[in-house]
Amino acid sequence: MLDMYSGLRALRAGLDAGRTSPGELFAMCRNEIARRDDGVKAFLTLVDDDPETQRRLRGEGPDAGYAGYAADGAAREGEAEFASDGTAPDGRSGSAGALAGIPYALKDNICTAGIVTTCASRILAGYTPPHTATAVRRLAQAGGRLLGKLNMDEFAMGSSTENSARFPTRNPWDLERVPGGSSGGAAAAVAAGMAPYALGSDTGGSIRQPAAYCGVVGLKPTYGRVSRFGLVAFASSLDQIGPLTHSVADAALVLQQIAGHDPRDGTSARVETPDFSRGLTGDISGLRIGVAREYFSEGVDDGVRRKVEEAIALLAKLGARVREVSLPHTRYALSTYYLIAPAEASSNLARYDGVRYGYRAKDADNLVDMYSKTRSEGFGAEVKRRILIGTYALSSGYYDAYYKRAQQVRTLIRRDFDEAFADVDVIVSPTTPTTAFRLGEKVDDPLTMYMNDVCTIPVNLAGLPAISVPCGLDRGLPVGLQFIGRMFDEVTLLGAAYVYERAAGHSPLRPRFAPEVTGHGV
Amino acid sequence: MAFETVIGLEVHVELGTKTKIFCNCANEFGAAPNTRVCPVCLGSPGVLPVLNAEALALGIRAALALNCEVRASSKFDRKNYFYPDSPKAYQISQYDEPIGERGYVEIVVGGGVKRIGVTRVHLEEDAGKLNHSPLGDYSLVDLNRVGVPLIEIVSEPDIRTPEEARLYMEEVRSILRYCNVSDCRMEEGSLRCDANISLRPAGQRAFGTKTEIKNMNSFRNVQRGLEYEQRRQAEALAAGGEIRQQTLRWDEASERTILMRSKEDAHDYRYFPEPDLARVELSAEYIAARRAEIPELPADKRERFVRQYGLPAYDASVLTASRALAEYFDAVAALVRDAKSASNWIMGDLLAHLKVTGQEIEQVNMTPQQLAQLIGLIDDGTISTRIAKTVLRDVLEQGKDPRVLIEEQGLAQISDEAALRAIAQRVIEANPKSVEDYRAGKEKALGALVGQMMKETKGKANPQMVNRMIADMIAGD
Numbered sequence: 001m002l003d004m005y006s007g008l009r010a011l012r013a014g015l016d017a018g019r020t021s022p023g024e025l026f027a028m029c030r031n032e033i034a035r036r037d038d039g040v041k042a043f044l045t046l047v048d049d050d051p052e053t054q055r056r057l058r059g060e061g062p063d064a065g066y067a068g069y070a071a072d073g074a075a076r077e078g079e080a081e082f083a084s085d086g087t088a089p090d091g092r093s094g095s096a097g098a099l100a101g102i103p104y105a106l107k108d109n110i111c112t113a114g115i116v117t118t119c120a121s122r123i124l125a126g127y128t129p130p131h132t133a134t135a136v137r138r139l140a141q142a143g144g145r146l147l148g149k150l151n152m153d154e155f156a157m158g159s160s161t162e163n164s165a166r167f168p169t170r171n172p173w174d175l176e177r178v179p180g181g182s183s184g185g186a187a188a189a190v191a192a193g194m195a196p197y198a199l200g201s202d203t204g205g206s207i208r209q210p211a212a213y214c215g216v217v218g219l220k221p222t223y224g225r226v227s228r229f230g231l232v233a234f235a236s237s238l239d240q241i242g243p244l245t246h247s248v249a250d251a252a253l254v255l256q257q258i259a260g261h262d263p264r265d266g267t268s269a270r271v272e273t274p275d276f277s278r279g280l281t282g283d284i285s286g287l288r289i290g291v292a293r294e295y296f297s298e299g300v301d302d303g304v305r306r307k308v309e310e311a312i313a314l315l316a317k318l319g320a321r322v323r324e325v326s327l328p329h330t331r332y333a334l335s336t337y338y339l340i341a342p343a344e345a346s347s348n349l350a351r352y353d354g355v356r357y358g359y360r361a362k363d364a365d366n367l368v369d370m371y372s373k374t375r376s377e378g379f380g381a382e383v384k385r386r387i388l389i390g391t392y393a394l395s396s397g398y399y400d401a402y403y404k405r406a407q408q409v410r411t412l413i414r415r416d417f418d419e420a421f422a423d424v425d426v427i428v429s430p431t432t433p434t435t436a437f438r439l440g441e442k443v444d445d446p447l448t449m450y451m452n453d454v455c456t457i458p459v460n461l462a463g464l465p466a467i468s469v470p471c472g473l474d475r476g477l478p479v480g481l482q483f484i485g486r487m488f489d490e491v492t493l494l495g496a497a498y499v500y501e502r503a504a505g506h507s508p509l510r511p512r513f514a515p516e517v518t519g520h521g522v
Numbered sequence: 523m524a525f526e527t528v529i530g531l532e533v534h535v536e537l538g539t540k541t542k543i544f545c546n547c548a549n550e551f552g553a554a555p556n557t558r559v560c561p562v563c564l565g566s567p568g569v570l571p572v573l574n575a576e577a578l579a580l581g582i583r584a585a586l587a588l589n590c591e592v593r594a595s596s597k598f599d600r601k602n603y604f605y606p607d608s609p610k611a612y613q614i615s616q617y618d619e620p621i622g623e624r625g626y627v628e629i630v631v632g633g634g635v636k637r638i639g640v641t642r643v644h645l646e647e648d649a650g651k652l653n654h655s656p657l658g659d660y661s662l663v664d665l666n667r668v669g670v671p672l673i674e675i676v677s678e679p680d681i682r683t684p685e686e687a688r689l690y691m692e693e694v695r696s697i698l699r700y701c702n703v704s705d706c707r708m709e710e711g712s713l714r715c716d717a718n719i720s721l722r723p724a725g726q727r728a729f730g731t732k733t734e735i736k737n738m739n740s741f742r743n744v745q746r747g748l749e750y751e752q753r754r755q756a757e758a759l760a761a762g763g764e765i766r767q768q769t770l771r772w773d774e775a776s777e778r779t780i781l782m783r784s785k786e787d788a789h790d791y792r793y794f795p796e797p798d799l800a801r802v803e804l805s806a807e808y809i810a811a812r813r814a815e816i817p818e819l820p821a822d823k824r825e826r827f828v829r830q831y832g833l834p835a836y837d838a839s840v841l842t843a844s845r846a847l848a849e850y851f852d853a854v855a856a857l858v859r860d861a862k863s864a865s866n867w868i869m870g871d872l873l874a875h876l877k878v879t880g881q882e883i884e885q886v887n888m889t890p891q892q893l894a895q896l897i898g899l900i901d902d903g904t905i906s907t908r909i910a911k912t913v914l915r916d917v918l919e920q921g922k923d924p925r926v927l928i929e930e931q932g933l934a935q936i937s938d939e940a941a942l943r944a945i946a947q948r949v950i951e952a953n954p955k956s957v958e959d960y961r962a963g964k965e966k967a968l969g970a971l972v973g974q975m976m977k978e979t980k981g982k983a984n985p986q987m988v989n990r991m992i993a994d995m996i997a998g999d
Contacts, residue, residue: 111568124567131561133568232567236797266572266799344797347600350611351565355663371604394602394792403794 004029004193005508008102008250011196015101022101023049025196026145029103032194033147036513041169042179042189044108045116045149056114057132057140098253100143105195107186108149109156110241111230112136115146119232120164121154123352123359123378133230134265135199135241135258142257147195150185154380155349156206156234158182159452162443163382170439171214172511173477177436180210180452186244187214191511197245197254201231203238204337205431205456208468211244212431212480215470215509217501218244219251220456222488223463224269226255227262233348235341236267238460246508248469248498252276255490271488279495285319287496290424294330295455300433303474308430311471311481311500315428318503320496325420325427329412333458334450336413339393339406340461345383346390352378385446414462421486426496429455431468431480455482465490467497470506478509523760525721527752528729529681533694535673535704536648536712537580543647543671544571544614551710555664563669565610570798573598577645577671578621578802582812584673584703585622585643587819588694592812594804596621598645598796603789606663607650615674617793620644621802627677627697628821629689630839638690639678648672667711673703679718679729684748688741691715696820700845708740715744720765721755730755731765735779738772747772751779823848831861840869846883853890858897867893871914887921888914896924906985909933937984939991942975945983946991949974957996968993 002014014020026049037043047053106112109119111129118124132140140146153163161169161184169184171177172192179188183200187210190198200207202220211218219242226241233239243254256276262268291312296305316322354360354374361377364370379387393402420427432452442449459466464484471481481500485493501507539549545562562569585592599617625640648670653662675694681687695706695713706713720732733755738747750772755765770779818826820842827838827848841851851868855861872893876883896913899905905913905928916927928934936942949971950957956974959967968989975988 109568117567119567127567129561129566129568131566131569229570230568233798264572265570267570267797343794347602347612347792347794350602350604351567351609353604353611355606356564356609357566367606368604391792394794396790396792399792399794 004032004190004196005246005510006196007247007508008098008196008245008253011102012098012100022103022143022145025101026103026147029147029195032192036172036192036194039170039175040172040179040188040192040194041167042150042185042192042194043105043148044118044120044151044166044185047112047115047146047148049145053114054140054145057112057136057146059113059132059137059141097143099139099257101145102143102196103145103147104139105147105150105186105189105198106136107152107156107183107198107200109152109201109232109234110136110149110199111232112146112149115149117149117232118165119155120152120166121352121379121383122165123374124232124357125165125359127358129230131230133241134227134262136230138258138260139199139254144257150183150189150198150200152185152200153182153206154383155232155345156182156201156203156239157345157382157386159205159209159449160437160439160442161185161188161210162439163380165380168439171436172513173215173436177438177477178213178441180213180432180436182206182210183218183244184210184213187211187216187218190214190216190244190246191509192513193510197243197250199241199254199258200244201234201239201241202456202460203235203240203341204460205453207242207244208431208456208466208480208482209452211468212470212478212482213436215473215478215506215511216244216246217248217251217467217469217497217507218242218480219255219467219490219494220459220465221255221259221490222269222465222485223460224267224271225465225488225490226258227260227265227268229262229264229268233344235344236348237344238337238341240460248467248494248501248507249277249280251467252280252490252494252498269488274491276490276494279491279493280498281495282499282502283319284315284496284499287320287426287492288424289315289320289322289496290325290420290427291322292325292327292330292420292427292429294327295429297433297454299451299454300430301435301474304430304432304434304479307472307474307479308428308481311504312428314503315496315500318499323424325424327413327416327420327427327458329409329416330458332409333413333461334454336406336409336461337453337457338389338450339402340410342386342390343393343403343406344390346387346394349379349383349387354378382446410461413458417458417462417464417484425486425489425492427484429482429484431455431482435474435477435479459484463487465493467493469497469501470509471500471504472506473509524724525756525759526724526726527682527684528679528720528722528732529684529687529748530679530718531675531677531681531687531690532716532718533675533677533691534648534714534716535584535675535694535698535706537577537584537671537673538702538704538712539574539576539580539671541574541576542669543574543577543645544669547669549670551712553666555662556666558666559668563609564665571614571796573799573802574671579812579815580703581621581643581645581671581673582804582809583701583815584675584698585625586809586813587697587701587703587816588622588625588627588640588643588675590622590625590640590643592622592804592809593619594806594809595619596802598799598802599793600796602792605649606661607652607665607668609650609665609668613647613649614796614799615646616644627690627693629686629693630824630835631686631689636680636686638680638686641676641678643673643675646672646674684745684752687717687748688745691741691744693820696843700819701816711739714739717744717748719748719751719755721752721759730759731767733765733767733779734769736769736771736782739774743772743774746777747779750777754779817845820845820848827851831855831865833861833865837862837865837869840873841865844883850883850890854894854897857891857894859901863897863901864893867897867914871911875915875918886918888917892917892923899924899928903935903937903984903986904928905933905935906981908981909935933982935984936979936982937987939987942983942987942991943995945978946975946988946995949978950992950995960996
């Protein structure tokens, strides 16, 4: 019997065989949302399954968005030629129609024309963008059906989704626990079976960490693989859109659809989009897997460590050659990240000033007063904290000691990976040092909260692709195993993760309240 | 005490691209407020800038034309500040790696050539415009200009007088117009100038404290604003006072500079590399291609006009004021016997016509070939210079060939010896007094007879022939 844990190929096969219909799948999701989301609270906005919405998201019609930004065909006129000859955006192989008729949901920092996009922030309350993110347009063009927008830490800043201005989302495995963050709504929605897949964004682990906490697969593609056009910027040099799914194969299918150069994103890479399912052969004999001691520091829970070590042993048994690698600058990654990301954020978030859209404070005496009241009232504590840190790090007299220094260390971290990847094909580690913690447990202790991302942050600093896959339960809570790949080598990365996933047999991981239903078909 | 003035200019030039620097909006002046905007230039959440190739090409061309070294690798930075003219709250600019550096511009001053160093040329986006209500109770924001591509040209502090500053500005405008980089209209803001000025005791090396003057929106105002500030600083220093580092605004109406902000209020712009744009990497071929787009520049043209055509330096500088005018002259000069006659006709009657009609040379109803034909007809004696002036006016009005107009109106000079002789005979007989006077040695009397002769022929008689003929006939009587 089909449900949202069945996997995208099975859903597609069900559609092809006429055993279900797009409308029925959409209704099934809406049923699950009605049943589960009062407890989980993953969705901020629900979208109806009407053709108008789908059409607008595809970028068609007069109200589809601003002229010149409606369709891929309207590529930037005169785009700088020194970066020419990208892959055709629709030059995808092997997956045409794979997502047609299948519902999905989006983290609320991904813009959708005509549908409220708030970043779970008061400052963007009610904001309806005129443009659609390129990744979403590609899903819509592939026939995907948008279910709604998902909760998150405000502006993607946080590791628990408790920083949402609306409400915290809860972990479907234990409603007293956080789903992780910042894509907590996306991970929870997929884990709870309310959507077969979702798109999140990952700046320092914001896809992988919640995926680990919720027992789903979370993929952060290589920086530049997926267009950031329409992703509300947190830290531009680190942000990347990626899928949260129930399996590695599903992650490959979704990535196939959203990847590729975008003339509207100057940092989207002009590299070929391979067939990401190509590497899902089930054979990893001879694959060299690196284990970095630095990712197994004393901060890692024993339960998590045990599960990850079991996974590594399994990979070795499956034919991988496991060897130790060294990433000596890992210990500087957190402080490096907490300078670069806030610095970029302080500038990216400066546009929320109450002048043109979003929240505007009342009763301001003058322009500066309006700015400061609007921003004081509109942003939450964590966002303000990071804006302050970032502003400080960029200030005259401090720039060299903080921002510039951090960029230098970032280069060293990148170099660590370069050297490690001379000897191995993928690196494995825990995704997070612990399993999901309780709501409220860390909200007053930002530094401990930041430690959650210690295994994921170096990957963003280096721009590499990485994926978190479930590797079992520790005391009833999912544990995530992270695979890190070479730049633009998602094929090898997905291949390795796929072999593990199949051999380990954890996916799809169903929370207690969503047992597998057997019996006659839908 | 004698002071030396030190001036450096920051010139902003809007590039004449079809679209804005980071989005597809039209780059045009004068549209209704907020109609040339899109999510990208409005800084909507989630949008990204993409560099316009044409803006880059024009920027590089400009940097090369200003004799700069062009960086093979440069980058953009963010300049952060809160103001309603900037929807992103930062301006994308270039901080420490501009596209061009170490260039120069040569100006002609005091009969000699002076070289003014160009520190740097960088690319950036323009900001919007605020229209403040007269009562100061509100401001209207027009974001059409946001994202219009700009280059900023920073000069070395090599300028020593307000006049040099104006000449430098004029030369920069001329160069950039020659290169089709910008229309450089100060009145539309596509050429703007901020100046730094300081005084120091003559002979001292260290710079004095400078002030920055903004809002000098015409060439005349650049010179006048700087003259005012030069005088103000000199008086203050002479009185034993100090100059405070300030930003001032030139107020045209009151003809003085007004304080905008002092050094203590200076912004910390928190520059950092723009993460949304890749580095600009330029191949040697790319740079060579931009160099090849640069036409002969005004300084070279001036020099050539003097050398090749033997023109006076003054003529050369007038004729090279714009590329189109210079090319017009070049075309006429190539077709006539004496280039100076081409210069005289263009600088005289043609420029006067442009001034009266407010036209540009490009709009003129007379081709260089037509002007050359007219000059040729004077040279071969077909018409007199006086008739030519009339014909020129008619050509400009009707666009017909001079030859055709002369034919239609029967304006050809009468050079037929016999016909002229018969008329001359009549004139001599009818004016015995003048003949008498001339015989008595009054040379002027001949003029009166020639004048009569021209009147009889409606100006068509060949004046040289008439002069000679009447003198001969009187002498031969």
